[in-house]
Amino acid sequence: MSEQKVVVKGGLVLKPDGLFALDVAIEGEVITEVSEGLDTFGSRVIDATGCVVSTSFYDTHTHSRYPGDSEAETIETLSEQGLLGGYQYLLAMANTEPTIDSVSIWKAVREELRKAPIEVDQAASITIGRKGERLVDFVSLSEAGVTFFTDDGTGVGSTKLMYEALKMSELLGVTVAQHAQDPYLFEGASMNLGATSVRLGLIGEPEASESTMVARDIELLKATGGRLHVLHVSARESINLIRMARNEGLRISAEVTPHHLLLDDSLLSNFDTSFKVNPPLRSKSTQMAIVASAIRGDFDAIATDHAPHAYHSKQRPFSQASFGMIGLQSAFSACWTAFSEPPASPTAIATDHWSHRAASRIGLEPYELQRLHRLLEMMGPGAARVVGRRIGIEPNAQASIVICDPTARSVGKIEDIASHSTNFPYEGRTLRGSVVGGFIRGKEILREGKLWF
Numbered sequence: 001m002s003e004q005k006v007v008v009k010g011g012l013v014l015k016p017d018g019l020f021a022l023d024v025a026i027e028g029e030v031i032t033e034v035s036e037g038l039d040t041f042g043s044r045v046i047d048a049t050g051c052v053v054s055t056s057f058y059d060t061h062t063h064s065r066y067p068g069d070s071e072a073e074t075i076e077t078l079s080e081q082g083l084l085g086g087y088q089y090l091l092a093m094a095n096t097e098p099t100i101d102s103v104s105i106w107k108a109v110r111e112e113l114r115k116a117p118i119e120v121d122q123a124a125s126i127t128i129g130r131k132g133e134r135l136v137d138f139v140s141l142s143e144a145g146v147t148f149f150t151d152d153g154t155g156v157g158s159t160k161l162m163y164e165a166l167k168m169s170e171l172l173g174v175t176v177a178q179h180a181q182d183p184y185l186f187e188g189a190s191m192n193l194g195a196t197s198v199r200l201g202l203i204g205e206p207e208a209s210e211s212t213m214v215a216r217d218i219e220l221l222k223a224t225g226g227r228l229h230v231l232h233v234s235a236r237e238s239i240n241l242i243r244m245a246r247n248e249g250l251r252i253s254a255e256v257t258p259h260h261l262l263l264d265d266s267l268l269s270n271f272d273t274s275f276k277v278n279p280p281l282r283s284k285s286t287q288m289a290i291v292a293s294a295i296r297g298d299f300d301a302i303a304t305d306h307a308p309h310a311y312h313s314k315q316r317p318f319s320q321a322s323f324g325m326i327g328l329q330s331a332f333s334a335c336w337t338a339f340s341e342p343p344a345s346p347t348a349i350a351t352d353h354w355s356h357r358a359a360s361r362i363g364l365e366p367y368e369l370q371r372l373h374r375l376l377e378m379m380g381p382g383a384a385r386v387v388g389r390r391i392g393i394e395p396n397a398q399a400s401i402v403i404c405d406p407t408a409r410s411v412g413k414i415e416d417i418a419s420h421s422t423n424f425p426y427e428g429r430t431l432r433g434s435v436v437g438g439f440i441r442g443k444e445i446l447r448e449g450k451l452w453f
């Protein structure tokens with residue numbers, strides 16, 4: 001923690017209704033002032049000219065691989081990637097070895113995760129061993145402090161168990177998060193069903209595998225109450241269903257991953273297992289529809305679904321290789337690259353004099369500034385709301401901020417990624433935007449894109 005007052009000066013600051021030219025003063029662990037032209041006398045000045053200043057990022061979907069797979073990732077490498085990616089908080093999924101399905105395991109794992117330099121929260125599974133046969137003890141897990149339950153890695157196929165889980169959610173005020181995927185439609189699949197899967201001779205999964213389960217879960221939610229979070233949405237029809245459910249007032253939230261925003265299934269043409277992920281990369285047209293939905297505001301959160309795998313588990317014939325890709329450190333750049341395609345009709349976006357001026361300060365078009373605001377909202381405050389937190393850049397809030405340069409360009413290189421794993425999908429790809437600075441609770445974490453503590 002810095003004892004000297006710090007002023008972050010000259011950037012565009014994330015507020016609920018836009019990005020504004022403001023300075024941010026930090027003293028101790030908190031933000032003390034957010035205003036134009038702050039006095040910097042006696043302060044350390046961080047020059048954020050040309051950059052945006054956001055709340056630190058929250059990830060609602062991380063595979064920590066702890067316990068069980070330190071060959072793929074350790075708490076240290078996970079933390080390093082998270083901090084370099086601008087994250088303060090990661091929610092670890094329960095598909096570990098053993099599964100996080102009892103109070104004793106949950107407590108032991110959480111104790112270990114607490115030692116990490118990044119904040120890691122731990123979800124519990126919905127069913128014992130994620131086998132989809134019996135519910136975990138929701139009551140005792142909730143009493144111990146678990147707020148997020150998911151069988152992620154697989155969906156809860158049983159309608160009855162999902163109904164009972166959502167009833168528990170209503171009773172206990174916890175969130176049930178679904179990896180929406182019909183086990184029958186997914187059976188044997190290693191990619192999306194479409195022109196590429198037919199050409200490659202691989203079994204493909206239709207988008208309906210996801211959307212039918214989303215439809216079912218929404219019907220269950222109507223019957224039970226409770227709170228449902230839909231993980232890594234990848235199908236067009238799922239988005240429509242979630243939007244309708246939200247408009248009906250149901251307590252539903254949804255996340256989208258950087259890779260479903262930026263990548264499509266044509267990348268699998270040469271059987272590169274780095275692009276094998278579950279749910280799979282979809283067609284180009286679906287990918288573009290997902291980007292448009294994200295820009296429109298259909299998702300609450302960006303979630304990385306960061307899924308490291310040891311080298312040998314990806315060096316296999318395509319149909320036998322593990323699903324998943326790493327993406328924590330590159331999340332902002334990947335999403336911002338996806339958001340940078342020109343709009344379908346730029347004239348349709350209303351802009352005023354203010355947004356022209358603000359956008360030109362950081363070398364962007366006004367429509368890009370609106371998109372950047374949306375993206376930062378989803379990576380910070382929106383994702384935090386999914387896990388029941390409220391964050392924002394305002395006086396008395398904790399001084400957890402990230403500074404991003406939206407016009408920087410870099411080429412993705414696995415050597416730059418702090419993971420033990422190499423299943424990185426952006427190798428050699430030019431990405432737009434980078435995370436350059438950051439503070440967590442007043443402590444400087446990042447400087448010039450490097451860890452600093």
Ligand SMILES: [Zn+2]
Nearest residue numbers: 152153179278
């Ligand atoms: Zn999943």
